[in-house]
Amino acid sequence: MIHMNNAKRYTVTAALPYANGPLHIGHLAGAYLPADIFVRFLRLKGKDVVFICGSDEHGAPITIRAKQEGVSPQEIVDRYHEQMKRSFSKLHISFDIFHRTSAELHHEMAQDFFRDLYEKGVFEEKKTEQYYDEEYQQFLADRYIKGECPHCHNADAYGDQCEKCGNTLNALDLIKPKSVLSGKAPVKKETVHWYLPLNKDEEWLKLWIQQGEYKGKHHHDPKTWKKNVMGQVGSWLSDGLQARAITRDLEWGVDVPAEIPGSANKKLYVWLDAPIGYISATKQLALDGKIDSWEKYWQDEDAHLIHFIGKDNIVFHTIIFPSILNAKGNYNLPVNVPGNEFMNLEGDKISTSKNWAIWAHEIAEAYPDKIDEFRYVLCANIPETKDSEFTWSDFQTRVNSELVAAFGNFVNRIMVLNKKYFDGKVSSCKAYPAIEADALSVVAEAKEQMTKCIEQYKFREALDVLMTVARDGNKFLTNYEPWKRIKTDEEEAQTVLFYCTQIVANLGILTQPFMPQAAEKIFSMLNCKDLKWDDVGRLDLVQSGKELGETKLLFEKIDDDFVSAQLAKLEESKKNTSKSINYKPVKDEIQFEDFSKIDIRIGTITAAEKVEKADRLLALTVDLGFEVRTIVSGIAEHFSPEEVVGKQVQVLVNLAPRKMRGIESQGMILFAEDLEGKLHFVSPPAGMDNGSEVA
Ligand SMILES: [Zn+2]
Incomplete structure (x- = not known):
């Protein structure tokens, strides 16, 4: 596999969250947590990586919400940008930058892309009929129209996409279309827009995605792409691609460059400008002096671009954005687009409008001491191959029986035994080949196994490897019973504990990508730092005689009251679902x-x-x-x-x-x-x- 190891640097992006509402656990498990685990792993390996994200602040839903609330779109995006940024930081999602698409730098870059493609003659200009709301006297962008999906007959599909079956749609194909503004059936009216002729891109897209070849060279191994992603892309490619409008009649967004004839009142399609946000964010990172050049992360052939996303974003990251990058030329295409399915909650689909969700900002604010527990349980349930489910009782079981009883307990016992018998210092080690071999077997395979899982975006399996090390460490300890042995052979007991301490150090490294706070606690207890991924498997990470730090509990038990309170809260919030979501937006101001x-x-x-x-x-x-x-x-x-x-x-x-x-x-x-x-x-x-x- 030519895939991971020959890259000089990595550009890892996580889907730009839409600044129109709060994030929930489904978003975290689908895109941000896997991306963060992956990036932390690369950093531990000493790789050159940038981790890019930001809020997506354009598009119709933001103006719809602003109208509903009687505030400006800028106020809406400011509110959610700040909230998301704060949440991510408290959840230890370690972006190098969390930028925003309303930034001037981004507008300029998105316009440069448009201008360049326009001048190269990439776009087609088309006069078409589009839905128009007579009552509100405006053209209706995709998100302003709802109706029945012609594919799966979901009654709530949007004009550009059905969130149920994931198909991209043309608003004109919706059955029984309705304007989101007036609630009435829209009329058709003529308008002119620029189109990206994706039909012309089909051939190279197939070669690139399905054969892993780009511009006559090997680009990636298609077998490393996830089946769910390949399946979706494959069906679009075999259905045939169509030209897609990349401008809109909207009041909020990136202007079509003013010098282009006919640009008045036209904005870039949000899915044209948003992914360019990854690039403008990287440029901002360079302007901030955090990296020496943004170009080498996007244009240098040795840089690997990887997009972490949810399944509703697959088409944009595998077809539309790559087509734009290809037309622009001189940009890397992603070597992988690990897209996940959706997470459900307590037997139902997570729904923002029905208020059936666990909100990221609430976890971040209310449980700063349980962030690792959430990261752990969300990671154990990442919807990697199919939809998954979060339940509070599973949360309790996993925390109590896996984190507390197995992992936390093992680490705690080693600390307590070292304190009790060896004065708070790391015990000494003598030659006991059988004990050493047993200790080694606990950690020997872990690095390779986990590396393989993470490089294949199988984070659940990687987490299993971590837990296996913790459990095997526990077994090793119980097997050799140093608390009994110390009465008969102190040197042997010391040696057992010495190896246990090394296993704990190994666990610290392996834990870091998943539960950074727990890893930090382990390193502070062991009084060691700067351990790297490649140190995993070694049994000499902490020296004999070293003073150990203060013992800290890694995880806390979740009691039944906590679970019932969470369930009650969820039921309550569903009952109190704000009716404001049904309110029609306030009409334009009059005198x-x-x-x-x-x-x-x-x-x-x-x-x-x-x-x-x-x-x-x-x-x-x-x-x-x-x-x-x-x-x-x-x-x-x-x-x-x-x-x-x-x-x-x-x-x-x-x-x-x-x-x-x-x-x-x-x-x-x-x-x-x-x-x-x-x-x-x-x-x-x-x-x-x-x-x-x-x-
Ligand atoms: Zn559908």
């Missing part, structure tokens, strides 16, 4: 004079009948005091004619008349629509005179 043009009066419905051949319409006769009018209203699915006669209502009386099914409607009756979409009368207090003004 007082706009409002003052509106004339609303009280009236009474005196007669009502169904409109022929129109299921939704009722023709109403309304007495406004000063005159009687006919108003056609789309309420027939909500009320029968009998139900409405006699009701006093509020009427918009100066709306221009319009013909509906041949009947002229002379105004509009106001209704309140509840969050389930049901209509209710907005009746004035009893005894109001018809014709009274509402203002």
